[in-house]
């Protein structure tokens with residue numbers, strides 16, 4: 001299977017320490033996918049970086065993996081997420097600089113790679129909605145899984161409903177307090193026969209598969225150090241099983257197990 005990961009590779013800039021680590025939703029997903037999918041599955045990244053120090057960090061990190069990278073270099077800033085860690089390990093996204101990603105357009109070679117995907121995986125959030133609509137305009141014959149990454153802050157149901165015919169699987173990072181958003185996502189899954197997964201931090205996850213619902217607890221972690229990248233790891237764990245025939249329950253459980261290992265250590 002060709003797994004094509006499209007979106008952000010960048011820098012996680014921790015405050016107040018100033019420590020910079022390789023990160024980005026797409027980069028995190030792809031690294032976990034490389035470990036979790038089968039050895040004969042191909043993992044590809046389509047992305048862009050700037051021409052700054054952050055770009056060197058991304059290049060060096062990806063060079064150490066077996067991921068097939070198709071990453072454009074554009075003069076400017078590599079996408080940077082500024083992160084604070086709260087007492088208890090929960091990450092707090094302070095500020096995001098999409099940098100060169102906000103004006104990125106795919107090359108023909110990158111479009112061809114996307115078109116050849118057996119599984120297309122991408123995030124969407126406010127700063128990259130144009131790239132997202134360009135992405136969904138490319139016909140693929142496989143599955144499309146989208147992380148609606150800022151749905152907690154901006155539950156953009158117009159975007160979701162507008163793109164729903166092109167999306168097979170959706171991930172939504174929410175909180176248990178947000179029952180109304182969860183209900184709307186569940187009813188869209190039922191109406192359009194989709195697989196929508198909401199993750200709820202330490203409160204686990206719920207999958208709406210058509211009209212059916214499956215719940216899964218999180219895996220308890222002795223000390224939560226940094227929750228950055230939990231959702232990305234969860235999605236990689238989930239899809240690596242679901243795309244190879246596992247049922248939703250098994251796939252959720254595997255996502256939760258992998259995410260638990262990520263929250264127990266610093267970095268995504």
Ligand SMILES: Nc1ncnc2c1ncn2[C@@H]1O[C@H](COP(=O)(O)OP(=O)(O)O)[C@@H](O)[C@H]1O
Pocket residue numbers: 172173174199200201202203204205217218219220221224227228229230231232234255256257259260263
């Ligand atoms: N504090 C935690 N303890 C154990 N597991 C966690 C914790 N936070 C997240 N996880 C796991 O990671 C998954 C995704 O986390 P979540 O916080 O919902 O996503 P996001 O990274 O988008 O904020 C959860 O469903 C859970 O399995």
Ligand SMILES: [Mg+2]
Pocket residue numbers: 173201227230
């Ligand atoms: Mg979280």
